[in-house]
Amino acid sequence: MKVCAWPFEMMGKILELFCGRNNPKGLENEVGETKKIQGTVVLIKKSILDFNDFHASFLDKVHEFLGKGVSLQLISASHGDPDKGLQGKLGKAARLGQWITTIAGITAEDTAFSVTFDWHESMGVPGAFIIKNHHHSQFYLKTVTLEDVPGHGPIHFVCNSWVYPAHRYRYSRIFFSNKTYLPCNTPEPLRKYREEELANLRGNGTDMLKEWDRVYDYAYYNDLGSPDKGKDHARPVLGGSKEYPYPRRGRTGRARTRKDAKCESRLPLLSLNIYVPRDERFGNLKMSDFIAYALKxxxxxxxxxxxxxxxxxxxxxxxxxxxxxxxxxxxxxxxxxxxxxxxxxxxxxxxxxxxxxxxxxxxxFPMPDVIKEDKLAWRTDEEFAREMLAGLNPVIIRCLQEFPPASKLDRKIYGNQTSSITREDVEPNMNGLTVDQALENHKLFILDHHDALIPYLRRINTTSTKTYASRTLLLLKDDGTLKPLAIELSLPHPQGDHHGAVNQVYTPAENGIEGAVWQLAKAYAAVNDSGCHQLISHWLNTHAVIEPLVIATNRQLSVLHPIHKLLHPHFRDTMYINALARQILINAGGVLEKTVFPAKFALEMSSMVYKSWVFTQQALPADLLKRGMAVPDSSYPNGLRLVIEDYPFAVDGLEIWSAIETWVTEYCSFYYPTDDLVQSDSELQSWWTELRNEGHGDLKDEPWWPEMHTRADLIQTCTIIIWVASALHAAVNFGQYPYAGYLPNRPTISRRFMPEAGTPEYVELEVDPDRAFLKTITSQFQTLLGVSLIEILSRHSTDEIYLGQTDNPLWTSDAEPLEAFERFGKKLIEIEDRITERNNDERWKNRNGPVKVPYTLLFPNTSDKSRAGGLTSKGIPNSISI
Structure with a gap:
C-alpha cells in the first residue's frame, strides 16, 4: 500500500513555524542582502534491513515528524565572530528536506537531498559547516555541494564520514570544504575549528571506546592472548619493551583480563565489532563481500x-x-x-x-593459477627458484657476498652458525664457474631463513611442527634464470645452543631416493619461506608498520592539510582489517597459529625481526641495494642496475616506485616550495614526532629516521609510505591464492623430520615418495583451513580503489595537484602496457616460468574501470585493505 507523504510534510512545516526555524534571527543587524544558496547533500541512509537496528528507518520518520531532523549550518571562512574569539561566523541552520518521502533502500545506495541556506552577503565565503543529526540512527555523509555561492560560485565538501545522532557526541560534527591549507595559511575564522577537530580525534586516552567514537589512539599488542583461559592461551605483550618491540595498534579501551592486568580482554570469537573509528570500518559493499567469502x-x-x-x-x-x-x-x-x-x-x-x-x-575451491596449465611444473627446480623472483615472496632473496654464508647471530649465545655448504657441494653444478668467479660476477644468490629461525626452532619443534632453519643457494644462469645448487637444513645442537647448529646439506637430484629427498628438502625450504612471508613480508612489513601512520595522521594532520589529503587514500580499511586479524587470525589459537609452522610463537618471532626494521630501507631502491640485488649505476633509471636483469618484482616495482616518487615530488613541491615551510609546519612536525615517539616508539632512538627538515625528507617519507601501503602490499598479498592456493607448492607446516636411512619412514619415501611427501607437509585439515583463508585474502573487493584512482575527483580544489595526479594515472597506464609487453616477450623467462603464470602482481589496473574484483592476480589497491 502506498502511503501519502503530505501529512508528514505539513506537520513538519507547522512545527518549523512554531519553533521559529524561518525566523532570520541573528541576521537582522547585518548590513547587506540575504541570499538563498541551494545545496545538494549526498548520503547513504542506514539500510532498513540492518540487523543491528531493524526499526531505524521507522524511528527516523517519527523524529522527522517531531521536527528532529538533520540540519546544516554554514561557517564563514572569511569573517570571524568577535564574540567567539574570531571563529568563523555561523549562518542560520538549514534543514534537510524530503527525508520522509525518500525511502532507505534494502541495499545501501546514494540518496541526494536538497537544502537551502540563508546566507548574508556580509558573511563572505563558507569554508565549513556543522551538521546535526537528530535522528535515531546514523547515516553516511558523502558530499555536500553549494551550487552558487554569491561572488564565488560552487563549493564542494568531500565528507565520507558516518554521522551519528547528535547526542552521541560531546562536540559538533564539522566538515571543511575541499580547500587545502598549511596551518600557517589557514583562514583565521577556521583556525580554531581546525584545532578543535584534531583535539576531538585524539580523545582523552581513557574509557572504553564505542562505535560512534572517533578516537585515534595507540595501544600495545596486548589483546592476542586469553590468559584467563590458562597458560596455553596466554601470549606475551608485543610493544613497549626491549624484549618484545612492536609497532602500535589502535586503542579500544576494553577491560583488562583477570589474571594479567597487562592484557586486554577479548571479544567473543565471532564478533566483528572490534573497535576502530567508524570511518575506518569496511563500507557496506566490501563488508558484504568479505562476509560472503569468509563463509568459506x-x-x-x-x-x-x-x-x-x-x-x-x-x-x-x-x-x-x-x-x-x-x-x-x-x-x-x-x-x-x-x-x-x-x-x-x-x-x-x-x-x-x-x-x-x-x-x-x-x-x-577455485583452481590456483600455479596448476591451471600444468599440474606438475611446480615441482621443477626452475619454478622453485623462479618464484623467489616472481612469486608471492620476492623480497627475501639476496645476492651472496661471502662464501660460505655467515650468520649474524651472537656467537656467545648461539655458537658457530656459519653454513656448512662447501665448494665441493656446489661447484660440480655451476656450469664451469668457481665459487669465487660467481661471487665476483654477482651470480650466487641465497634464500636465507637461518638466523630468523634458529633462536626459536627448539621451541617450535616442541609442538606438532617438525622443521628446520634453511639456507638455499642458487646460481644465475646465462639465460637469466636461477637454478638451485644446495639446500642446507639446520637444527639447534642437542647439547645446547652455544654449540652451534647441526647442519645437513642436500644437492639437486631428479630420480630415485635422492630425487625424493631433494623434493623434501625443497619443501622444508618452502615451509620456512611461507611462514616468513606471512609473518614478516606480509603482516609485519606492511600491515603492522602502517597502522601507526594511520593513527598519527588522523591525530596530528587536519583534513585541510596537504599531506593528510595525499596519504589518506592509502590508509583505507587498514585499521579494520588489522583489527579483524587480531580477532580471528593472529590471536592465540587463531587461524595463523593453526596453519603456519611457528604456531604459538608466530607473532613473538615477528617481534624479534622488527628489532632490525629500518624505515628508510623500505624504499624499493634502498631495499634492492641492501640485498645486493642492484648496484649503483647513474646510467640507469633510479641510479641503480639490477644484477638479475629479469627480476620481475624489481623491474615492475622500480617503474611503479618512480611513478609514485614523481607524483609525490610534484605534489609536495606545490605546497612546500622551500625547506623553511617544512620546518615551520607545526602539524607536520607534530605528526612526524608522534609517529617516531609513539607509533614506532620502541625504535624512536634509532639514527636512521629522516629528520623532516627538508622537502627532500618529506618526499622520501611520503613515497615510502605510499609504496608500502600500495605496491609492496599488493606484491606480497595478491599472489597468495595463485601460488599458495595449491599447498604442495607452498606448504606452511612440516610435520616430521627428513627420513633417515634404515627407518620405516625412509622405506616409505623409497616406495611411495608422493605419499611420504604429503605426510610430511601440511595436513588435509590444515590445508582446508589455510586455503580458505588465503582465498579471502587474495580477492580484490568489488569497490576497490586502485593506485592512480580516486573515489572523488574533487578531493582538492587546487588545479596543479589535480593535474599532477592525472599525469600519475596516465603514467601508470603506460606501465601497464609495458608489463604486458614484457610478459609476452619470450626473452624474459622468469615472467611466466614453467607454470605459465604471467607476473601481474604489480600491474596497476588503473585502466580497468569495471572494478569487477575477485581472484584477478593483478591490481595495486591504494591501501592495505585486505
Whole structure:
C-alpha cells in the first residue's frame, strides 16, 4: 500500500513555524542582502534491513515528524565572530528536506537531498559547516555541494564520514570544504575549528571506546592472548619493551583480563565489532563481500566438525589427485556425515553457500593459477627458484657476498652458525664457474631463513611442527634464470645452543631416493619461506608498520592539510582489517597459529625481526641495494642496475616506485616550495614526532629516521609510505591464492623430520615418495583451513580503489595537484602496457616460468574501470585493505 507523504510534510512545516526555524534571527543587524544558496547533500541512509537496528528507518520518520531532523549550518571562512574569539561566523541552520518521502533502500545506495541556506552577503565565503543529526540512527555523509555561492560560485565538501545522532557526541560534527591549507595559511575564522577537530580525534586516552567514537589512539599488542583461559592461551605483550618491540595498534579501551592486568580482554570469537573509528570500518559493499567469502573459511565455528570429517578420511591426502580433488570436485563428506550434522554446528544461512544443492560435495575451491596449465611444473627446480623472483615472496632473496654464508647471530649465545655448504657441494653444478668467479660476477644468490629461525626452532619443534632453519643457494644462469645448487637444513645442537647448529646439506637430484629427498628438502625450504612471508613480508612489513601512520595522521594532520589529503587514500580499511586479524587470525589459537609452522610463537618471532626494521630501507631502491640485488649505476633509471636483469618484482616495482616518487615530488613541491615551510609546519612536525615517539616508539632512538627538515625528507617519507601501503602490499598479498592456493607448492607446516636411512619412514619415501611427501607437509585439515583463508585474502573487493584512482575527483580544489595526479594515472597506464609487453616477450623467462603464470602482481589496473574484483592476480589497491 502506498502511503501519502503530505501529512508528514505539513506537520513538519507547522512545527518549523512554531519553533521559529524561518525566523532570520541573528541576521537582522547585518548590513547587506540575504541570499538563498541551494545545496545538494549526498548520503547513504542506514539500510532498513540492518540487523543491528531493524526499526531505524521507522524511528527516523517519527523524529522527522517531531521536527528532529538533520540540519546544516554554514561557517564563514572569511569573517570571524568577535564574540567567539574570531571563529568563523555561523549562518542560520538549514534543514534537510524530503527525508520522509525518500525511502532507505534494502541495499545501501546514494540518496541526494536538497537544502537551502540563508546566507548574508556580509558573511563572505563558507569554508565549513556543522551538521546535526537528530535522528535515531546514523547515516553516511558523502558530499555536500553549494551550487552558487554569491561572488564565488560552487563549493564542494568531500565528507565520507558516518554521522551519528547528535547526542552521541560531546562536540559538533564539522566538515571543511575541499580547500587545502598549511596551518600557517589557514583562514583565521577556521583556525580554531581546525584545532578543535584534531583535539576531538585524539580523545582523552581513557574509557572504553564505542562505535560512534572517533578516537585515534595507540595501544600495545596486548589483546592476542586469553590468559584467563590458562597458560596455553596466554601470549606475551608485543610493544613497549626491549624484549618484545612492536609497532602500535589502535586503542579500544576494553577491560583488562583477570589474571594479567597487562592484557586486554577479548571479544567473543565471532564478533566483528572490534573497535576502530567508524570511518575506518569496511563500507557496506566490501563488508558484504568479505562476509560472503569468509563463509568459506568457517573454521572459527566448525573446527571440531571439520576436523572430525578430516580425521575419518583420515587426516591425510594419500595422493596428489586427492589434493586436486578439492579444486576439481570438492571434499566428499564421509559416509554417515549428514548435512544436519554440519548444520548443527552453524546456522544454515552460513553453510548453504558452501554446499551443492544435493549436499554431496563440500568446500570446493577455485583452481590456483600455479596448476591451471600444468599440474606438475611446480615441482621443477626452475619454478622453485623462479618464484623467489616472481612469486608471492620476492623480497627475501639476496645476492651472496661471502662464501660460505655467515650468520649474524651472537656467537656467545648461539655458537658457530656459519653454513656448512662447501665448494665441493656446489661447484660440480655451476656450469664451469668457481665459487669465487660467481661471487665476483654477482651470480650466487641465497634464500636465507637461518638466523630468523634458529633462536626459536627448539621451541617450535616442541609442538606438532617438525622443521628446520634453511639456507638455499642458487646460481644465475646465462639465460637469466636461477637454478638451485644446495639446500642446507639446520637444527639447534642437542647439547645446547652455544654449540652451534647441526647442519645437513642436500644437492639437486631428479630420480630415485635422492630425487625424493631433494623434493623434501625443497619443501622444508618452502615451509620456512611461507611462514616468513606471512609473518614478516606480509603482516609485519606492511600491515603492522602502517597502522601507526594511520593513527598519527588522523591525530596530528587536519583534513585541510596537504599531506593528510595525499596519504589518506592509502590508509583505507587498514585499521579494520588489522583489527579483524587480531580477532580471528593472529590471536592465540587463531587461524595463523593453526596453519603456519611457528604456531604459538608466530607473532613473538615477528617481534624479534622488527628489532632490525629500518624505515628508510623500505624504499624499493634502498631495499634492492641492501640485498645486493642492484648496484649503483647513474646510467640507469633510479641510479641503480639490477644484477638479475629479469627480476620481475624489481623491474615492475622500480617503474611503479618512480611513478609514485614523481607524483609525490610534484605534489609536495606545490605546497612546500622551500625547506623553511617544512620546518615551520607545526602539524607536520607534530605528526612526524608522534609517529617516531609513539607509533614506532620502541625504535624512536634509532639514527636512521629522516629528520623532516627538508622537502627532500618529506618526499622520501611520503613515497615510502605510499609504496608500502600500495605496491609492496599488493606484491606480497595478491599472489597468495595463485601460488599458495595449491599447498604442495607452498606448504606452511612440516610435520616430521627428513627420513633417515634404515627407518620405516625412509622405506616409505623409497616406495611411495608422493605419499611420504604429503605426510610430511601440511595436513588435509590444515590445508582446508589455510586455503580458505588465503582465498579471502587474495580477492580484490568489488569497490576497490586502485593506485592512480580516486573515489572523488574533487578531493582538492587546487588545479596543479589535480593535474599532477592525472599525469600519475596516465603514467601508470603506460606501465601497464609495458608489463604486458614484457610478459609476452619470450626473452624474459622468469615472467611466466614453467607454470605459465604471467607476473601481474604489480600491474596497476588503473585502466580497468569495471572494478569487477575477485581472484584477478593483478591490481595495486591504494591501501592495505585486505
Amino acid at each position: 573459511s568457517l573454521v572459527q565455528v566448525m573446527v571440531p566438525e571439520l576436523k572430525s570429517i578430516c580425521d575419518k578420511t583420515p587426516n591425510e591426502f594419500d595422493t596428489f589427485q586427492d589434493v586436486l580433488n578439492i579444486y576439481e570436485n570438492g571434499i566428499k563428506l564421509p559416509h554417515g556425515t549428514t548435512l544436519k550434522k554440519v548444520r548443527d554446528c552453524i546456522p544454515w544461512e552460513m553453510i548453504k553457500e558452501l554446499v551443492r544443492t544435493d549436499g554431496e560435495r563440500f568446500l570446493k
